[in-house]
Amino acid sequence: MENTKCECGHSNPVGTTLCEYCGKPLEEESASGQPLEMRYDGKARRSQTKNATWVDHVWNFFSSVKVAIWLILITLIISALGTIFPQERVIPSGNPDVYYKQKYGTLGDLYYNLGLSDVFNSPVFMILLGMIGISLVVCSLDRVIPLYKALNNQKIEKNPAFLTRQRVSRTESVSEADRGEVLKALSQALQKKRYHVRTEGESLLAEKGRISRWGPYINHIGLIIFLGGILLRILVPGWYLDESVFVREGETKKLPEVNYYLKNEKATMELYDQTDSREQASKGQPLVKKYETKAIVYQKDPNTGKLKEVKRGPIVVNHPLKVGDILLYQADFEANQTQAIQLQLTDKKTKEDLGKFRINLYDPAKEYALDKGIKVRILNYFPDFVMEGNRPTTKSENPNRPAFVFEVMGPKLKKSEKSWMIAGTNLDDISKSNRYAIDLSRLETVNTSGLMVRIDKSLPIIFTGLGIFMVGLSMGFFWYHRRVWIRIQDGTLYVGAHTNKNWFGLRRELEQATQAAGLPLSFSPEQRREE
Amino acid sequence: MEKAMEYALFAAFFFYLFSTIAYVVAVTGKASRVGKEVHIKRWGKRGLILAMIGGALHILFTVIRIGISGHFPTSNMFEFTAFLCLSIVIAFIIIYFIYRITVLGAFVMPLAVIMLAYAAVFPTEVKPLIPALQSYWLGVHVTTVAIGEGALAVGFVAGLIYLLCWVGQGNRAHTRTASLLEGVLAILLMLVGFVLLSASFGGLGYQASFQHTVDGKPVVEDYSMPPVVSPINSKVVAMDSFPGLDKALFEAPSWLKGEKAASKLNTVIWSVVSGLLLYGLLRLILRRRLHVWLYPLVKNLDLEMVDEVSYRAIAIGYPIFTLGGLVFAMIWAHEAWGRFWGWDPKETWALITWLFYSVYLHLRLSRGWHGLQSSWMAVGGFVVIMLNLIAVNLVLAGLHSYA
Numbered sequence: 001m002e003n004t005k006c007e008c009g010h011s012n013p014v015g016t017t018l019c020e021y022c023g024k025p026l027e028e029e030s031a032s033g034q035p036l037e038m039r040y041d042g043k044a045r046r047s048q049t050k051n052a053t054w055v056d057h058v059w060n061f062f063s064s065v066k067v068a069i070w071l072i073l074i075t076l077i078i079s080a081l082g083t084i085f086p087q088e089r090v091i092p093s094g095n096p097d098v099y100y101k102q103k104y105g106t107l108g109d110l111y112y113n114l115g116l117s118d119v120f121n122s123p124v125f126m127i128l129l130g131m132i133g134i135s136l137v138v139c140s141l142d143r144v145i146p147l148y149k150a151l152n153n154q155k156i157e158k159n160p161a162f163l164t165r166q167r168v169s170r171t172e173s174v175s176e177a178d179r180g181e182v183l184k185a186l187s188q189a190l191q192k193k194r195y196h197v198r199t200e201g202e203s204l205l206a207e208k209g210r211i212s213r214w215g216p217y218i219n220h221i222g223l224i225i226f227l228g229g230i231l232l233r234i235l236v237p238g239w240y241l242d243e244s245v246f247v248r249e250g251e252t253k254k255l256p257e258v259n260y261y262l263k264n265e266k267a268t269m270e271l272y273d274q275t276d277s278r279e280q281a282s283k284g285q286p287l288v289k290k291y292e293t294k295a296i297v298y299q300k301d302p303n304t305g306k307l308k309e310v311k312r313g314p315i316v317v318n319h320p321l322k323v324g325d326i327l328l329y330q331a332d333f334e335a336n337q338t339q340a341i342q343l344q345l346t347d348k349k350t351k352e353d354l355g356k357f358r359i360n361l362y363d364p365a366k367e368y369a370l371d372k373g374i375k376v377r378i379l380n381y382f383p384d385f386v387m388e389g390n391r392p393t394t395k396s397e398n399p400n401r402p403a404f405v406f407e408v409m410g411p412k413l414k415k416s417e418k419s420w421m422i423a424g425t426n427l428d429d430i431s432k433s434n435r436y437a438i439d440l441s442r443l444e445t446v447n448t449s450g451l452m453v454r455i456d457k458s459l460p461i462i463f464t465g466l467g468i469f470m471v472g473l474s475m476g477f478f479w480y481h482r483r484v485w486i487r488i489q490d491g492t493l494y495v496g497a498h499t500n501k502n503w504f505g506l507r508r509e510l511e512q513a514t515q516a517a518g519l520p521l522s523f524s525p526e527q528r529r530e531e
Numbered sequence: 532m533e534k535a536m537e538y539a540l541f542a543a544f545f546f547y548l549f550s551t552i553a554y555v556v557a558v559t560g561k562a563s564r565v566g567k568e569v570h571i572k573r574w575g576k577r578g579l580i581l582a583m584i585g586g587a588l589h590i591l592f593t594v595i596r597i598g599i600s601g602h603f604p605t606s607n608m609f610e611f612t613a614f615l616c617l618s619i620v621i622a623f624i625i626i627y628f629i630y631r632i633t634v635l636g637a638f639v640m641p642l643a644v645i646m647l648a649y650a651a652v653f654p655t656e657v658k659p660l661i662p663a664l665q666s667y668w669l670g671v672h673v674t675t676v677a678i679g680e681g682a683l684a685v686g687f688v689a690g691l692i693y694l695l696c697w698v699g700q701g702n703r704a705h706t707r708t709a710s711l712l713e714g715v716l717a718i719l720l721m722l723v724g725f726v727l728l729s730a731s732f733g734g735l736g737y738q739a740s741f742q743h744t745v746d747g748k749p750v751v752e753d754y755s756m757p758p759v760v761s762p763i764n765s766k767v768v769a770m771d772s773f774p775g776l777d778k779a780l781f782e783a784p785s786w787l788k789g790e791k792a793a794s795k796l797n798t799v800i801w802s803v804v805s806g807l808l809l810y811g812l813l814r815l816i817l818r819r820r821l822h823v824w825l826y827p828l829v830k831n832l833d834l835e836m837v838d839e840v841s842y843r844a845i846a847i848g849y850p851i852f853t854l855g856g857l858v859f860a861m862i863w864a865h866e867a868w869g870r871f872w873g874w875d876p877k878e879t880w881a882l883i884t885w886l887f888y889s890v891y892l893h894l895r896l897s898r899g900w901h902g903l904q905s906s907w908m909a910v911g912g913f914v915v916i917m918l919n920l921i922a923v924n925l926v927l928a929g930l931h932s933y934a
């Protein structure tokens with residue numbers, strides 16, 4: 001490979017803009033009088049030097065900040081579009097294809113057809129995140145290695161051209177006699193400002209806050225870990241579970257997808273005290289204070305088939321119950337769901353009360369024995385009754401509108417009689433000729449808790465990534481990498497300084513330091529322009 | 532105690548207002564008697580002290596409110612916006628102590644005043660928390676977000692000052708930048724217009740209501756400003772009189788559905804019109820464009836310095852915003868909803884804000900976007916924050932939507 005030789009005798013790799021040894025600007029950089037481009041100290045990077053194979057091309061593409069900015073911008077725009085209408089996940093309908101059209105018209109239809117209604121799960125979005133991830137890895141490697149080498153191998157004595165073309169710089173004549181004193185005084189003043197000072201001959205390099213330079217790389221590593229966590233969660237089976245389950249009070253139910261059972265001992269909803277003066281604010285609408293499910297979690301013994309308690313405790317909004325890897329969240333609450341009904345049988349002829357029987361709507365018994373040898377049998381049960389054409393059927397398994405066909409048998413009847421009963425409907429006409437009437441005497445209600453069942457094994461990775469990201473941000477933004485080069489040559493004192501951010505602070509610090517060293521110098525930008 | 536709380540905020544508002552006046556006097560005063568330097572210094576100091584007293588009273592308000600309600604006051608639009616105002620003031624004071632630019636106060640403090648007035652448009656009662664908000668993360672997450680946004684807002688103001696300065700310094704030929712800048716100032720006036728109108732109509736107790744159907748159900752929509760636009764296919768239920776307006780001028784377009792869409796559109800129309808009227812009025816009185824009129828305030832500033840102030844404010848705001856808006860947000864979302872991220876509009880817009888400022892940082896660091904471009908980005912970032920605060924809260928409904 002061809003090298004670029006500096007006049008100081010050092011051979012620099014192709015792509016270097018500032019001599020690695022003396023800092024003198026190489027090539028066209030030397031022509032202009034503008035402040036030097038100090039990024040990565042002028043070190044050559046892989047992406048600038050190799051351009052032969054397809055690997056190089058891919059590398060160069062992903063190491064480009066321009067590309068990164070476009071990726072981030074596209075992600076930003078797509079995210080914004082994704083908020084125009086609600087996403088499919090939250091719409092109150094299972095048929096997005098009709099829902100968007102119906103609710104939002106042509107625009108909604110377009111939204112759905114463009115895939116914007118579920119954009120955050122779309123392949124395009126995943127690919128974007130993936131590309132940002134790759135870009136993060138490549139760009140960091142491309143830069144952090146040369147930067148590390150440059151900062152670890154700094155020469156103290158720099159070419160005067162390097163010093164005078166820093167954004168903050170100053171030249172001042174000094175007498176031969178003062179030389180040593182001036183340098184020593186400056187060195188001490190800078191040390192007081194907590195610079196790490198090294199000297200070599202008539203030159204000095206003061207540096208502090210180098211840690212700031214690693215900030216972006218650390219934060220990018222954090223982001224990579226974060227994205228990696230998300231990727232693992234999608235790829236590794238069993239790492240992610242998102243299910244929900246409704247459990248009635250008193251019921252024990254198997255949790256979906258996992259080998260646990262949960263008993264809802266009690267589900268309560270607490271309201272804010274209406275007499276509390278603050279409460280008046282909400283104009284009498286009762287405000288919910290708390291939803292709580294008292295739960296017991298069991299595991300089934302594989303040998304005996306018996307349930308063994310593993311955990312017991314309350315599940316409250318904001319306070320999930322943790323069982324192993326599983327987290328149980330209070331997500332929904334349905335108050336006063338009918339669980340059972342109590343029916344009353346009467347002899348219409350004698351007006352005789354023949355007893356009551358209770359039907360568990362979730363698990364009705366086949367037959368109920370009553371007084372005087374009378375039996376009631378359930379011929380048909382529709383928990384969620386509807387008529388489909390002229391045929392009775394059920395919409396769901398939930399007893400939202402229970403309907404029964406009973407058969408009543410008894411010693412006083414020659415033939416058993418049929419009797420219909422539909423919740424909320426008066427059917428006296430149909431069973432007019434019946435001897436026995438069945439009437440509702442009591443409803444038994446319970447509360448139902450909607451619980452979310454979640455597993456997310458990548459959470460520790462995700463939050464570690466975020467933690468590292470924050471550490472990187474703090475390093476990058478709350479420290480500043482400042483360097484001051486001072487050199488005395490031929491009766492002239494050259495001062496050049498560079499910082500990665502916060503130039504005003506650097507200038508002020510230098511003015512204070514030179515003042516303390518008994519050689520007050522101004523570093524204001526105007527002064528530079530005048531020079 | 533409730534009274535003390537109200538007075539504290541009321542007093543804070545006036546101190547912010549007085550601080551604004553002091554700062555304006557500092558940068559505009561002729562000051563022939565004591566000399567320009569001394570004048571600026573003296574009045575700048577007064578402005579700063581007034582701002583600090585205002586901030587202290589605002590903190591007092593916050594503390595009393597915590598005492599009364601038992602939770603950190605960031606649970607609805609009023610509380611959040613008021614806290615954002617406090618954050619802007621605090622961020623300004625911190626930035627002031629680093630750079631000591633008096634002019635900054637003349638621009639930040641009016642923003643604080645508008646912000647607090649905007650907050651007062653929303654219902655101010657202390658309300659008990661619904662179960663989803665009962666967590667100490669409410670305080671931790673929302674305050675961190677607000678403090679971050681406060682610093683970002685100061686970055687915006689410095690960006691605006693940069694633009695005023697840049698256009699003023701003989702770059703007036705750059706007509707596009709000048710017109711855009713004028714547009715931004717007009718939009719800010721719309722915010723002022725909205726606040727003024729809400730306060731006036733609120734003071735008058737103006738009310739109107741319409742009945743219409745949403746998703747097949749009849750709803751009554753209340754207006755707090757005279758209806759220029761009514762909900763589609765609606766009937767007037769009640770309408771206070773307003774000169775020159777005995778019925779709505781037109782109906783909302785058919786694609787604008789949703790429960791309160793029409794009254795929101797009505798408010799937007801009023802804000803835009805009043806902002807433009809204010810703008811026209813100012814133009815008539817001042818007889819020149821606003822940015823030209825404002826330029827003398829900023830003409831002595833060093834552009835490079837202003838650019839750095841803007842960047843510095845953003846460099847402080849960005850990590851804090853990230854911590855609050857992403858990290859804490861994810862932790863809380865995980866605890867409350869069982870997922871750390873759910874693409875709720877508010878969450879998504881926090882992500883958009885964050886991505887936007889990430890782009891800003893990359894453009895600045897790696898593509899050399901300093902000065903002019905960087906200032907425009909700072910302005911754009913604030914627009915995104917305001918979109919999240921105003922539009923997303925009021926228009927896109929979601930879990931977070933306070934109003």
Ligand code: HEM
Nearest residue numbers: 062063064065068072132135136139216476889892896897
């Ligand atoms: C959403 C994703 C990203 C975020 C949040 C992010 C964040 C940051 C932050 C905060 C900085 C420090 C900026 C400053 O100190 O002013 C930075 C620097 C940087 N980022 Fe990113 N970044 C992201 C993606 C990327 C990608 C994909 C690339 C790939 C090209 C990239 C390349 C860089 C480079 C080259 C620097 C400058 C490092 C230096 O010169 O010291 N970033 N990034």
